[in-house]
Amino acid sequence: MKKTTGPSLNQLNQRKRNSAFQDKGARNGTGSHNVKNHTVLTYLKSAVRRCVGLFLPGKRKTSSKVVGNDERKNTDKVRELSSSTDLSSNNSNKGSSKSNFSHSYASSSSSSNQIGPGNFSFEEIYRATSKFSLDNKIGEGGFGTVYKGKLSNGPLVAVKRAKKDVQNKHLSEFKNEIYTLSKVEHLNLVRLYGYLEHGEEKIIVVEYVNNGTLREHLDGTRGQGLEIGERLDIAIDVAHAVTYLHMYTDHPIIHRDIKASNILITDNLRAKVADFGFARLAAIDPSKTHISTQVKGTAGYVDPDYMRTHHLTEKSDVYSFGVLLVEMITGRHPVEPQRQLNERVTIRWAMQMWKQGEAVVAMDPRLRRNPASNKAIEKIFRLAYQCLAPMRKSRPSMKNCAEVLWGIRKDFRDKALTHHSSNFPERNARNNKHKTLVSA
Numbered sequence: 212m213k214k215t216t217g218p219s220l221n222q223l224n225q226r227k228r229n230s231a232f233q234d235k236g237a238r239n240g241t242g243s244h245n246v247k248n249h250t251v252l253t254y255l256k257s258a259v260r261r262c263v264g265l266f267l268p269g270k271r272k273t274s275s276k277v278v279g280n281d282e283r284k285n286t287d288k289v290r291e292l293s294s295s296t297d298l299s300s301n302n303s304n305k306g307s308s309k310s311n312f313s314h315s316y317a318s319s320s321s322s323s324n325q326i327g328p329g330n331f332s333f334e335e336i337y338r339a340t341s342k343f344s345l346d347n348k349i350g351e352g353g354f355g356t357v358y359k360g361k362l363s364n365g366p367l368v369a370v371k372r373a374k375k376d377v378q379n380k381h382l383s384e385f386k387n388e389i390y391t392l393s394k395v396e397h398l399n400l401v402r403l404y405g406y407l408e409h410g411e412e413k414i415i416v417v418e419y420v421n422n423g424t425l426r427e428h429l430d431g432t433r434g435q436g437l438e439i440g441e442r443l444d445i446a447i448d449v450a451h452a453v454t455y456l457h458m459y460t461d462h463p464i465i466h467r468d469i470k471a472s473n474i475l476i477t478d479n480l481r482a483k484v485a486d487f488g489f490a491r492l493a494a495i496d497p498s499k500t501h502i503s504t505q506v507k508g509t510a511g512y513v514d515p516d517y518m519r520t521h522h523l524t525e526k527s528d529v530y531s532f533g534v535l536l537v538e539m540i541t542g543r544h545p546v547e548p549q550r551q552l553n554e555r556v557t558i559r560w561a562m563q564m565w566k567q568g569e570a571v572v573a574m575d576p577r578l579r580r581n582p583a584s585n586k587a588i589e590k591i592f593r594l595a596y597q598c599l600a601p602m603r604k605s606r607p608s609m610k611n612c613a614e615v616l617w618g619i620r621k622d623f624r625d626k627a628l629t630h631h632s633s634n635f636p637e638r639n640a641r642n643n644k645h646k647t648l649v650s651a
C-alpha cells in the first residue's frame with residue numbers, strides 16, 4: 212500500500228513555477244494574475260487565444276494529428292511541434308479514405324510511427340486495440356466507446372473513441388483543453404497521453420487503470436467490497452488529486468464531473484481520478500445523465516450554487532466531492548428512484564439521518580460496525596455536510612478536505628488498533644511476544 216499520494220506544497224509550488232503554462236503566461240503578461248474570480252471559461256478562452264497557432268482547423272491539409280505530451284516538453288516551440296506531430300506529412304495518411312478508417316489503415320504504411328506517450332499514429336492505435344475489437348472494449352461513456360490497448364513499446368492505454376455526435380461542437384476549445392490537461396501529472400490522476408484525429412475519427416488516449424471504477428466496487432460488481440479504511444484511503448487520494456488540479460497553476464483546473472464512475476481503482480485499491488476538464492465535451496452527448504444547458508455535470512452531483520449563478524469555481528468540485536463522500540459511506544447512488552420518497556435523494560436522506568444522530572443507519576450495510584468505524588463515519592458525514600453547504604463560500608477548500616480526512620484516518624487507525632487489541636488479547640500477546648523476540 213503506497214503511503215505517499217501527492218506532492219508536498221513545496222513541490223506543488225515548484226511545479227507551479229516550472230509550469231510551461233506559467234512561462235507562457237509570463238510571456239503574455241498574464242502569469243501573475245490573481246484568478247480567484249476567473250471562471251474556467253475565461254481561462255479556456257485565454258488558452259484558446261494563446262494556443263491558436265497550434266490548432267487552426269482547415270489551415271493544414273492533414274487528416275491525422277496528435278496533441279499531447281510532446282508539446283508539453285517544448286512549449287516554446289509549439290508551432291514547430293504542431294507541424295512535427297502532423298503525421299500526415301510523412302506517413303500513410305496521404306490518400307487515405309476519410310470515411311473508412313479500415314481502408315485508410317490498409318492503405319497506410321507505418322514508416323513514421325513514433326511510439327511513446329503523446330506521439331502515436333492512428334495506425335498504432337488501430338493495431339493496439341486489435342482494430343477496435345469488441346474483445347478490447349472496456350466501457351461506454353458520454354464521449355464514446357472505450358477500448359483497452361497496448362502500444363507496441365509503450366504502456367497499456369485506454370483508448371476513447373468519440374461517437375459521431377461529439378465531432379463538431381467546441382472542437383478547437385476542446386483541443387486546447389487537451390493541450391493543457393496533457394501537462395498535468397499526479398499519481399492520483401489518470402494521465403492523459405494525447406489526442407488524435409484521423410479523418411472523422413477523434414481519439415483520446417489515457418493511462419489504463421486496471422481495477423474498475425469506484426462505483427463498481429461500491430455496487431459489489433467488482434472486488435471483495437471496500438472496508439472503511441480502504442474507502443478513507445480512496446477519499447484521500449481523490450482529495451489530493453483535486454487539490455492538485457485546483458492548485459496546479461494560477462488558473463485552477465476545475466474537474467467539473469467528480470463522481471464515483473470517474474474514480475478508477477488500482478490493483479492495490481488506491482484511486483486515480485479520470486476525465487478532469489472533460490465535462491463540457493461529454494455534455495454534448497444528449498444522454499439523460501447530463502444536463503445539456505449551460506450547466507455541465509452529472510445529475511445528483513452538480514453544485515446548486517453553480518446551477519443558480521452559472522458561475523463555476525473550485526467549490527463546485529468541493530460540492531461534488533461531498534456527494535461522493537456520502538456515496539462512499541452509504542454505498543448508494545446519489546439518486547435512487549426506486550426507493551421510497553424520503554430516501555430517493557441520498558444526500559438529503561443521509562444528512563437527515565446524521566443530524567438525528569443515526570449516522571449508523573445510513574451506513575452501507577456491507578460495512579462492519581464497530582466503535583472505530585462508527586466514529587469515522589460520523590466524522591466523514593460532518594465533512595460531507597460542510598462540502599454540501601448551499602453557498603459556495605461556506606464550503607471548505609479541497610486541501611482542507613484532504614487534511615480533515617487525514618485526521619479521520621489517523622484516529623480510525625488508532626482506534627481500530629485499540630479495538631483490535633482489546634478484542635483479540637491472545638493474538639495481541641502473541642504479536643507482542645514476537646516483537647520482543649525480534650528486537651532481542
Ligand SMILES: Nc1ncnc2c1ncn2[C@@H]1O[C@H](COP(=O)(O)OP(=O)(O)OP(=O)(O)O)[C@@H](O)[C@H]1O
Nearest residue numbers: 349350351352353354357369417418419420472493
Ligand atoms: N483509463 C481507463 N482505464 C480503464 N478503464 C477505463 C478508463 N477510462 C474509462 N474506463 C472504462 O470505460 C467506462 C466508460 O468511461 P468514460 O469515461 O467514457 O465514461 P463514464 O465516465 O463512465 O461516463 P460519462 O462519460 O457519462 O461521464 C468506465 O466506466 C470504465 O469502466
